[in-house]
Amino acid sequence: MKHAARMAALSERLDRTFLVSGLPNIRYLSGFSGSNAFIVVRPDGSVTFITDGRYGEMAEGLVADLPGADLVVYTSGLWDTIGAALEGSTSVSLEAGTVTWDFLRTFASSIGIETIPTMGIVESLRRTKDDDEVAALSAAADAGDAAFTVLSDLVASSASERELGWALVDAMRRAGGEAANWEPIVAAGAGASVPHYRSGSNPVDSGLLLLDYGCVVDGYHSDMSRTVWMGDEADAEMARVYRAVAESQQAGIDAAAPGVACGDVDEAVREVLRGYGYEEHFLHSTGHGVGLEIHEEPWVRRGNDDPLRAGDAITVEPGVYLPGVGGVRIEDMVLVTDNGPEVLTNSSREMLLR
Amino acid sequence: MKHAARMAALSERLDRTFLVSGLPNIRYLSGFSGSNAFIVVRPDGSVTFITDGRYGEMAEGLVADLPGADLVVYTSGLWDTIGAALEGSTSVSLEAGTVTWDFLRTFASSIGIETIPTMGIVESLRRTKDDDEVAALSAAADAGDAAFTVLSDLVASSASERELGWALVDAMRRAGGEAANWEPIVAAGAGASVPHYRSGSNPVDSGLLLLDYGCVVDGYHSDMSRTVWMGDEADAEMARVYRAVAESQQAGIDAAAPGVACGDVDEAVREVLRGYGYEEHFLHSTGHGVGLEIHEEPWVRRGNDDPLRAGDAITVEPGVYLPGVGGVRIEDMVLVTDNGPEVLTNSSREMLLR
Numbered sequence: 001m002k003h004a005a006r007m008a009a010l011s012e013r014l015d016r017t018f019l020v021s022g023l024p025n026i027r028y029l030s031g032f033s034g035s036n037a038f039i040v041v042r043p044d045g046s047v048t049f050i051t052d053g054r055y056g057e058m059a060e061g062l063v064a065d066l067p068g069a070d071l072v073v074y075t076s077g078l079w080d081t082i083g084a085a086l087e088g089s090t091s092v093s094l095e096a097g098t099v100t101w102d103f104l105r106t107f108a109s110s111i112g113i114e115t116i117p118t119m120g121i122v123e124s125l126r127r128t129k130d131d132d133e134v135a136a137l138s139a140a141a142d143a144g145d146a147a148f149t150v151l152s153d154l155v156a157s158s159a160s161e162r163e164l165g166w167a168l169v170d171a172m173r174r175a176g177g178e179a180a181n182w183e184p185i186v187a188a189g190a191g192a193s194v195p196h197y198r199s200g201s202n203p204v205d206s207g208l209l210l211l212d213y214g215c216v217v218d219g220y221h222s223d224m225s226r227t228v229w230m231g232d233e234a235d236a237e238m239a240r241v242y243r244a245v246a247e248s249q250q251a252g253i254d255a256a257a258p259g260v261a262c263g264d265v266d267e268a269v270r271e272v273l274r275g276y277g278y279e280e281h282f283l284h285s286t287g288h289g290v291g292l293e294i295h296e297e298p299w300v301r302r303g304n305d306d307p308l309r310a311g312d313a314i315t316v317e318p319g320v321y322l323p324g325v326g327g328v329r330i331e332d333m334v335l336v337t338d339n340g341p342e343v344l345t346n347s348s349r350e351m352l353l354r
Numbered sequence: 355m356k357h358a359a360r361m362a363a364l365s366e367r368l369d370r371t372f373l374v375s376g377l378p379n380i381r382y383l384s385g386f387s388g389s390n391a392f393i394v395v396r397p398d399g400s401v402t403f404i405t406d407g408r409y410g411e412m413a414e415g416l417v418a419d420l421p422g423a424d425l426v427v428y429t430s431g432l433w434d435t436i437g438a439a440l441e442g443s444t445s446v447s448l449e450a451g452t453v454t455w456d457f458l459r460t461f462a463s464s465i466g467i468e469t470i471p472t473m474g475i476v477e478s479l480r481r482t483k484d485d486d487e488v489a490a491l492s493a494a495a496d497a498g499d500a501a502f503t504v505l506s507d508l509v510a511s512s513a514s515e516r517e518l519g520w521a522l523v524d525a526m527r528r529a530g531g532e533a534a535n536w537e538p539i540v541a542a543g544a545g546a547s548v549p550h551y552r553s554g555s556n557p558v559d560s561g562l563l564l565l566d567y568g569c570v571v572d573g574y575h576s577d578m579s580r581t582v583w584m585g586d587e588a589d590a591e592m593a594r595v596y597r598a599v600a601e602s603q604q605a606g607i608d609a610a611a612p613g614v615a616c617g618d619v620d621e622a623v624r625e626v627l628r629g630y631g632y633e634e635h636f637l638h639s640t641g642h643g644v645g646l647e648i649h650e651e652p653w654v655r656r657g658n659d660d661p662l663r664a665g666d667a668i669t670v671e672p673g674v675y676l677p678g679v680g681g682v683r684i685e686d687m688v689l690v691t692d693n694g695p696e697v698l699t700n701s702s703r704e705m706l707l708r
Contacts, residue, residue, distance in 0.1 A: 057547070097456045099454060100450060101454070105450065
């Protein structure tokens, strides 16, 4: 049902035949979760779903639920198959952010009808999360929260960064999540000064610990970061950094309302860090949308005047990194609603790990 | 050292400035394992490595090992950064299989120098695996083999498909592998007739079981499939399918020698399946190269006249799928050498699981 409605919403927006090639877009429109498919959608609502022999059986059930949709399963001759599906169209819109230059060149030489670049057509539909999607995002966020609770025990056992990362993945799985396509970032001590640190065999038992991890439920991602101090009293400098980041993150969450420009949420975060003298140590942007992709629209970054909308699911994740010393990042997932920001990740934001 | 040599081998092949954008290519050339970077390589051997603030510290150490290389870390203004690195070049080669149409359009409007499409320049260097790479592939293959040995115990405990998949991942991790960016395929009974089945909650305790899984060591992938029958006596039809696939797979492995066209390896596999009357139930190609990507050159498929070379690491993975009944796939990783095929995955190929 929901896929048929999404497909209908798409075809209503079209003024010419559209070739959907981005896999997250294809999953959103049809439920297809394989690694190779294309969907031709026409303004009259008719649809041709194209995949290869590996996925024929999976696609059959999905396409049967889409009114006006035909399935074509090819074993060789992708270009002939796409060409046949475009028969009768004099031009076609392509997803310029997904198709490669090579695809475009082969398209031109094999099919030859006019190609029109488009950006963000399906992505703009995907941006506003419906109830099913919020439920999946919440379930993924809950699995992340459940994993955070394993922390104290593991730290007591002096696990390595990598072992701790694995324990987080295992705990998320037990809480209903699939592993995400990226390993948890588990960075102890000075490693935490590297925003995208690769976990190693360092033991995790005292001092600073930065975690950034997430999982997938029904295709929807979670993403969260916590930084803790293992021990009774945090280093004074890092405690000040922590206060700055925590205040800054709260300012970002508070600013996340429909109609507020993404860049203004970023500025709310920056303003606090600037006050502490740490703005130059904030090395990335404030956040990103999260859904079928771990990073998607909207982009919560400096200067982006795109206004937030109710139904956006975003991260708010300021960080301050002091090279060779350590870093702090705190990241939550926030659903933008007309009734204020709804934080989907609910793990403790205390610095001291008890 | 090896990265400097690879970069030198690349620059020797260039007749104009080259912008490397594919992440596996960037990892091959520099060791960089983050999610955002570009490398500008010039025919004179000079190199500019570009990444963003998240990866500055990781890139610093890597770029220090590359003679004649500069590092540029940007926090905003990617296009200005690329433009500055291309200063003085009147044209640039781009990787047409990696850059999107949108990238190309933005490049044209932001930088404006002539762009030349190229395909497979770094990939052709990557194709021939050196000793370090073979060691990583072998370690990943060994981790896959180690995981296969957990099978009998788990089947006795009636784990679900998904639990069994997780046990495979856990066993590979204990054997030194990182999880691959895809979940194991664990398909019991008729599910095995779907080449890329999604594992569910079906118990795995009797009858047919198809597994397709792998892991990553130092960035290098393993990929293997086994099909077993759980119980004392296999169904007669599936036993015949198994014999056909096993013979066909051995024929493919035996054919894998330097100078033999990929399509001829595919044909060796097909010929056996044809003899059994199963060719129409072989729904995918025979295999693919494996390395920093799970699917890379060479493509072992019908009609590909590209000859194998010593140093190619490929999969040989015929499968026969009888809709609604079941399927059999057997997949090994094979290193092509001048002294005959070297099979990197060494799990039992017996049908009956003891």
